[in-house]
Amino acid sequence: MPVSEILYSAGQIAARVQTLAAEIDARYAGTELLLLAVLKGAAPFAADLMRHLHTPVRLDFIRARSYQGTASTGTVTITCYPEISLKDRHVLLVEDILDTGRTAAVLCAWVQSQAPASCAVCAFLDKPSRRTAPIHADFHGFTIPDLFVVGYGLDLDERYRELPDIRALPS
Ligand code: IMP
Ligand code: MG
Numbered sequence: 001m002p003v004s005e006i007l008y009s010a011g012q013i014a015a016r017v018q019t020l021a022a023e024i025d026a027r028y029a030g031t032e033l034l035l036l037a038v039l040k041g042a043a044p045f046a047a048d049l050m051r052h053l054h055t056p057v058r059l060d061f062i063r064a065r066s067y068q069g070t071a072s073t074g075t076v077t078i079t080c081y082p083e084i085s086l087k088d089r090h091v092l093l094v095e096d097i098l099d100t101g102r103t104a105a106v107l108c109a110w111v112q113s114q115a116p117a118s119c120a121v122c123a124f125l126d127k128p129s130r131r132t133a134p135i136h137a138d139f140h141g142f143t144i145p146d147l148f149v150v151g152y153g154l155d156l157d158e159r160y161r162e163l164p165d166i167r168a169l170p171s
Helices: 010-027 043-052 102-113
Strands: 005-008 033-039 057-067 075-080 090-098 118-126 139-143 166-168
Touching (some): 010 043, 010 139, 033 043, 033 102, 043 090, 075 102, 090 102
Parallel strands (some): 033 057, 033 090, 118 139
Antiparallel strands (some): 057 075
């Protein structure tokens, strides 16, 4: 296996997801949330997060594909839309990682077009040094340097999503 260094263990992840849920509960007290998890990478994170939230939630999914021409001309297309109407709902877009931010920017723009009550972004990992789109995580689990990581839903060519921890590829 070409991945070795454990950045965050399963225990560290579980502890952080719990405190993150408390931050989200504090922000959304007295409301209901629509968790919009971005397939496929955010599935484990969304599943863990929702079980720590006290705020009542609905869960739906959205999927985007990034077509990379050159590194600087990737275009993002939404390939699967949620079933639940977003209108007048508090939408929390749940992402595995904010890298360039292009995916989240496109998804947020679409969410906004659906007239939600509010839209915020919760990313498990944030790689701010790579950001090119004008987007920030309203909530995030961990900030990481410019490393390619796998595990806890994150893949390298569809592999390693099942790892319970976050690991960095050797550079
Ligand atoms: P964006 O550059 O913020 O649009 O990120 C697009 C997608 O790239 C993310 O949702 C991830 O699926 C993937 N990605 C970005 N960085 C990593 C990484 O370090 N490991 C695995 N996937 C990544
Ligand atoms: Mg991926």
